[in-house]
Amino acid sequence: MGRKSALNNVGAGVGRVMPGSEAPTSHADDDVARRSAVAEEQEFLDLATARRDRLADHLQAELSADALDALERARLRLLRQQYEELRRAQEGLVFGRLDGRDGTVRHVGRVGLRNDDEGGEPLLLDWRAPAARPFYTATAVDPQGQARRRHIRTTGSAVVGVDDEPLDGTVTGELVGEGALLAALDQRRTGRMSTAISTLQREQDDIIRAEATGPLIVQGGPGTGKTVVALHRVAYLLFAHPKIADQAVLVLGPSPRFLQYIAQVLPALGETAVVSATCDTLLPGIRVGREESRLLAEIKGRALWQPALENYVTSLLPRPRELRLRWEGEFYVIAAATVAQALASVRGRPYHRARQSFAEQLHHVLAEAVVEQREALMEEMEEGFEDILARVDRSMQYDRHPGGGSAGSDVDGLLSEEEIEDLRRRIAANATIARFVEAWWPTLDAETLLRDLLTDCTLLARFAPQLSTEEITAVSAEPAPWASSDIPLLDALADLLGEVEAPQPQGEFVADHARRQRGWVYGHVVVDEAQELSEMQWQMVLRRCPSRSITAVGDIDQAEAAHRHTSWAEAVRAAFGERWTAAELTICYRTPREVMDLTAPVLRQAGSHNTPPRAVRSSGVAPWTLTTTPAELAGTAGQAVRQLRERWHGGTVGVIAPAGRIAELLPLLGDVPVLTATQSKGLEWDATLLIDPQGIAAEPRGWNGLYVALTRCTQELGQLVVT
Missing domain, CATH: 3.40.50.300 (P-loop containing nucleotide triphosphate hydrolases)
Known part of the structure; x- marks a missing residue:
């Protein structure tokens, strides 16, 4: 049970009087009740702040200890994340309260705080916790067991006002916390987006807490809080599904200015497992160097490039043929049929990973050929020298050390398993063999490949036959610096080639590592202004989240990009087909x-x-x-x-x-x-x-x-x- 409610002592009309609930009390009575409510909430805020400080000090002390093993390092990373969440929760630590019809009181805040009594109710509910949801969704029609909702306004460590909403049927307004919401909307803008956890509305909260099992496309007009919903959904998912934090969340925005505008929201909510980027900055080391025409942007944004690039890379794979390899002065022939079988076994893998797998098979095949040739030579020798070998065998038995065996091959010339494995290792490490594989199956570079394709009309006509002659001419006439529409094509090629990713350094935040890795797979991806993405940019998103745990928010009516789609179905069909869920935000809070x-x-x-x-x-x-x-x-x-x-x-x-x-x-x-x-x-x-x-x-x-x-x-x- 929560703390007992003081509802009867304070009154339901404290703060801004809600429409249709004008209190019959005098102004003097209202003022007394208001001061009493503020004092009550100030007392609780002081209690919660003291508890937060004690917990933060405890975590800081633990973080100062030396970490020796991987398990301890993992624990310290978790403690550091918890400490950062508490440290950032100074402003707006407590912002809400629910008074239940059963007399319980639960306060809602930016973070959850345990009570000193470990077995009792939490001192402060995290806004993302299921028990806090009625704060955003309860109405007079559906009170969800609540008698009153209170919004608590604070500045620093001081409570400066409260807004009460009775949920007993006397108020039927459509907005949750109308007084607090309108006060927030009327505040001066600072050039930075702030959190909105104290004023989220029901339709926003429904989307924030929606399941993350597939693509969720959120349509919302201007001022409906699309970005607020998207960012608070990230915070909720990281809270409700901790495993997502192990892979990090990618937030894609339309521009660097936009990312700067929202930069403080997730850190303010205590979230660090987040990478922010634009589609143009997703490839490490690649930067856009020129503007291009809308015509070219539209052409290179089409979905046709994905199969075109796949066929292009496939055409660069080596063809089966007989291979002649030299090892320790002898030549060994690998039959074309054996080569074809090895190539077939690696088909479908990225180009460079397929080559690595093929090379490993080649090392085994060459080792077997060396062993077979040695055994064949020994058989030829044995046919004419059986007696001599028998005498040699007897003499070697006499010479063996009594306590051990022979260190080399058996007298019949057969290599032991250990010797065969050593032979394979020496073949794999041999520079001559490596040079042969590199010459036959060369290392490729995505940038070079794309330039070769985009500047060659013959190649374009071969691999992108859907393009008209005029479109091919326009594409092939482009200058060298990369444009925005080239980035998804580069990304597709890099994925088809398949770079080898570096291991994650110990102790590094997952977001820092993910930010440097082109091929990182994220636990969730959020796309803002999603209506602007081309079909090839959607492929970039899908590659980074093959689980399809994706939230995309936007307004199809605000689309200005060069692509031709005018509905969400057209926009995402190439990436998701029909397997996506639609949601809508219908209320404009920002624009008057x-x-x-x-x-x-x-x-x-x-x-x-x-x-x-x-x-x-x-x-x-x-x-x-x-x-x-x-x-x-x-x-x-x-x-x-x-x-x-x-x-x-x-x-x-x-x-x-x-x-x-x-x-x-x-x-x-x-x-x-x-x-x-x-x-x-x-x-x-x-x-x-x-x-x-x-x-x-x-x-x-x-x-x-x-x-x-x-x-x-x-x-x-x-x-x-x-x-």
């Missing part, structure tokens, strides 16, 4: 209602048949539009930005413009971010200045880009129309 009202006609222009998410809040600031000329644009934009920064002092302002205007605006607007619609994906500011919306709409997939640009603000949207 005044701005979301502008999006429906833009979506129609984009060809969408979806309904925009429903905004649940109003900023009270109507979107505004100014008209300017090209000559006056710089001055008008500069003045508008200054006014927005003054109005939203302490928050953030962002500028979005067509790609062709970025260069002229960057030096004029100081340190305010000036981005294209594509670059702004996943980001948010208190206020957005949208410059030349017609210019954005005129870009490729421009209406989708305009939809993105309109929905980046949390408070105010201004537009400069250039005439």
